[in-house]
Amino acid sequence: MKYLTEYRDGEKAIRLAEEIGRIVTKPWAIMEVCGGQTHSIIRNGIDQILPKKIEMIHGPGCPVCVTPLEMIDKALAIASRPEVIFCSFGDMLRVPGSKDDLFKIKGRGGDVRVVYSPLDAVQIARKNPDREVVFLAIGFETTAPANAMAVKVAKDQGINNFSALVSHVLVPPAIEAIMTAPGNRVNAFLAAGHVCCVTGFEEYPKLCEQHDIPIVITGFEPLDLLEGIRRTVIQLENGEAFVENAYQRVVSEAGNLAAQAVLDEVFEVTDRAWRGIGVIPRSGWRLSKAYRDFDAELKFSVSDITTCESELCRAGEVLKGTLKPNECEAFGKECTPRNPLGATMVSSEGACAAYYNYGRFVQLETSSSAL
Template sequence: MRYLREFRDPELAARLVDAIAAAATRRWTIMEVCGGQTHSIIRNGIDQLLADQVEFVHGPGCPVCVTPLETIDRALEIASRPGVILCSFGDMLRVPGSATDLFTVRARGGDVRVVYSPLDAVRIAAENPHCQVVFLGIGFETTAPANAMALVAARDRGLRNFSMLVSHVLVPPAMAAVLTAPDNRVSAFLAAGHVCTVMGTTQYEPLVAAHRVPIVVTGFEPLDLLDGVRAAVLQLEDGRAELENAYPRAVRPEGNPVARRTLDSIFTVCDRAWRGIGVIPDSGWRLADEYAEFDAAIRFDVTGLTAEESPECRSGDVLRGVIKPPQCPAFGGRCTPRTPLGATMVSTEGACAAYFQFRRLAPAGTAPGAAGPDGGG
């Protein structure tokens, strides 16, 4: 219980841990969908505190991690061209493509810039009218409203030298893909609170009804996660499958109606490839036809570019909750944050990065050496 001293309210944390231990009659498998939740769980030792009651498996909720390889390769191709300024959030620069990454392109003379908002890229386009400025727009429903507003701003300002390479993905279809996989072993989900602040909670109701799986919306602080786990375990022990909002201070059933209307006007649902997983139907957004002129993939004619994943990297199995990072043979050896094979070792939200950073060389609740490369343990 040494970890409890680090919690903001150790007494409440202890009560929640005791409540989960008292309720659980078996070890349940719970998937947290968000990479931010993964890091909070590992950093705060929640998986070790609850090792006898809960096995945490880490879902495809890291936006950097699931950005498909061909999107990275398209960004690399565009950034290598003369007269182009490619703007991106910083954590994308070290994500490996088929042969290199954006850091290397920048070192070779490409104009690759780190921005902190898509509106920064719009400003750069206004300041550099003789350059083509491309923003690498990735992420889940959380980042999509800001990217949508950047497109509106660029259109309203008449910036014909601005475009966006879009690779937005949607959470519920990915959860459905996990649940319908033949190797699925998830008993309940912790849904990402920040996604639900935008989209609301009703999108999860069909999943609960179709798969009889509890889904608890929760935040990212350790106490939020413990409370979400408690709610999920109570449902599982009672044989219930319900959608439960354990993050009411931020999440409403309807989400953010203004943001949702904006998204509906800018994006159209499409099939989307997920890195390490493959194509999931209706799991992404592309630009609506009214904004097709801002589609960088069309503008730079890279839509036909495809790529194949490295067979050595098992990030897809990690993202589907089939294995834990240490169960990949390359983890900590061939694959480290300095020499990553996949995005899950690069991103600040990646499960592999969390396990490496916090020295989790084996999953919680596993005897040393029991978690082999075949996913045993």
């Protein structure tokens, strides 16, 4: 597969890791923002071949993990209605709300469907004019253009039985929130390549300047990630802090202008609550005035939802990088992928789920080497 296999070359990866080992002299904490990057780091074992001085902190970039509980409960309330066909990406189905998840609603007779594209949900609405079709539009800047396009298509074609439950979140305000959070330990960021593919990276230089942190735009394959880390470590060791694009085959400074035009038309910036973190000002998108008729929150009046988060779950600290998943008292005991207390244990991109699988092996290695 062109553009994939050549970035998975094991020998080159080990050489890059060795080069990073020659450069690094001090301990550094680097946060990869995107859940896709976390997934790739864990899946390929990249953290296992990095020098011990480099600590990877898994950031809040898993859209499943940061979607607020209130929004999940709203989704569950809407999906339970008999007139609704509720469409979602697959990995939202097991995310726990206060009481249920979408799988349980489906089991009780709710019409919950997994779609691969938001435009599929518009198609379902077109074919079922007597039903209300609701799409759960979550995610970062990466998934937003297709979601915006679905709403635009529905409006343009007069498909009024389609609506979207929107909970989009934005990366730059999250970086800002992490850098100003008490106890922050992050020295540098790997920015999410696919987010920058849409947005470009004109917003990043001021973050570097304000917080004196390197930000390196990084891809998702092993060599992409290692090259991003290498460039980050060079900046850190040299005391530099600027934006670098280590994912040039996909990302340009201006980003995808056509996608940005649709986003500007359909969405507007709003304050947004992040699960486990709290409200971050101007950190999300909601439907703009021209598209309010397609807002499922307004259509179904689900504003009086009261939520109930697990008291044991410390996912918020995990998402901010101040707590390792295995340092949480509930980790692997009350909270497992089978019975997740928080969303970070659900998604394959969630730091807790990744640690649960990989961490079992690490503990085993540690205990056997201690014998």
